[in-house]
Amino acid sequence: MPSVRSVCHEFLQRQELTTVFGNPGSNELPFLTGLPEGFRYVLGLHEGAVVGMADGYAQATGRPVLVNLHAAAGSGNAMGALTNAVASRTPLVVVAGQQVRPAIGPEANLANVDAPSLMKPLVGWAAEPACAQDVPRALAQAVFEARLQRRPTYLSVPYDDWAVDAGENASAVLERQVHRAAVPGAEQGRRLADAVTAARRPALVLGGDIDSAGLFDDAVRLAERLGAAVWAAPSLFRLPFPNRHPQFRGVLPAGIEPASRAFEGHDLVLVLGAPVFRYHEYLPGRYLPEGTRLIQVTEDSSAAARAPMGEALVADPAAVIDLLLKELDAATEPTADYRPAPEPATGQGTRLHPEEVFASLRDELPDDTAYVVESTSTNSSWWRQMDLRRAGSYYFPAAGGLGFGLPGAVGVAMAQPDRPVVGVIGDGSANYGITALWSAAQHRLPVTVVLLRNGTYGALRWFSGLLGVPDAPGMDIPGLDFTRIAEGYGVSAQHVESVDELRAVLSRRPDGPRLVQVDTALTTPS
Structure with a gap:
């Protein structure tokens, strides 16, 4: 029978999670030994830097990435960096070492008692398998949950599990694939298209998810066909639209009152790939001006559920943008009238502005x-x-x-x-x-x-x-x-x-x- 470790290594290879960002402790070494050819281990000198590097790598590739951390102390060091990965919806798969199973209950040194609870509520899913034979399946779930939720996941594995025989059913995990499609139904699509095409003065608010999903150019085409004013969503982590485009109004203010004021005169605000809204300064006021309708389109069901106003459609923004481009008039010429930057302010002496x-x-x-x-x-x-x-x-x-x-x-x-x-x-x-x-x-x-x-x-x-x-x-x-x-x-x-x-x-x-x-x-x- 193959070992738990060999099955897990092969599963990671098939899922193309072969770049590992980590800072190992003793509990992690049994997982890292014997990594197959083609794996690359990227050592960071602090767990916060490890997660930050993995976050940047996963965002730039658009794929989940494996992070290997130590038990409670190492995982704890990484939690500040994980907050950024959560907010940017980065699919990190964190695998942490755990003491041997007989040592967890007595709380031996380097045991992480109730390991999944340590990382909640930051991660979208966390677990420690109940037995060694469940490790391959649990690792697969960690990968698929990260991919589906676009949120970090956390798996704690006792280090004596890796050498155990995986069992006759373990290889079934190697063929697994999980896919997601979120195209609006016909009636949902028709209602959305009617609302957008009927708007007299629509506005777009685009979130970082637009850039993360490779929709930057599509968002430009949609905005130009609509002739809509475009804002980037508050607390911007990725730029979803060219910042000197004549239709770009900047980053939406991160306060209730100034954001509402920005929407004055717009009868429809269409929010694509963003929460509604990640405010920062507490500047109270009406959420929306009188007569303004807001429709949010996001894959993030929790963001749709917690929004305090407007309508929400949980769907792939790519599918919605494609639907709207087909509904709108014939293609317009791409704009060439990008705004030039002003002359820069100057500093004094050796201090540059x-x-x-x-x-x-x-x-x-x-x-x-x-x-x-x-x-x-x-x-x-x-x-x-x-x-x-x-x-x-x-x-x-x-x-x-x-x-x-x-x-x-x-x-x-x-x-x-x-x-x-x-x-x-x-x-x-x-x-x-x-x-x-x-x-x-x-x-x-x-x-x-x-x-x-x-x-x-x-x-x-x-x-x-x-x-x-x-x-x-x-x-x-x-x-x-x-x-x-x-x-x-x-x-x-x-x-x-x-x-x-x-x-x-x-x-x-x-x-x-x-x-x-x-x-x-x-x-x-x-």
């Missing part, structure tokens, strides 16, 4: 560059200067949890080795995922990290003003030199002090990882 940095990125880097951004205080400067017209051009920590940016850039670069990848990282957030630099160096990834150093948590300073607490402590972080930190991890680094110097550096294509540190003026997110 963030707009100068972003204008340099826009002008010096290829149009297909993928940016992984984790610099909240420069958000308004970013959107004023960047010109992003390609799918997969923008990644942001979906739940706002710091530590995604650097690891996420490494993961995206691993997934798309032929595409330029740049991490735009603030000095406040860089420390949360700094160990990802080591992984970038080990794999010789041609990823560029532009480190914006202003010596403070800029977004917190902005919030301290909003909340009327300007004397709150803990907002300044002086004395950090990321060039020396990067060099210690094996990454080439330099500190630039002028726009010309920055542009000269960016114009050279890297053959390995590099960090460019830029001192910047303090700005606010909006």
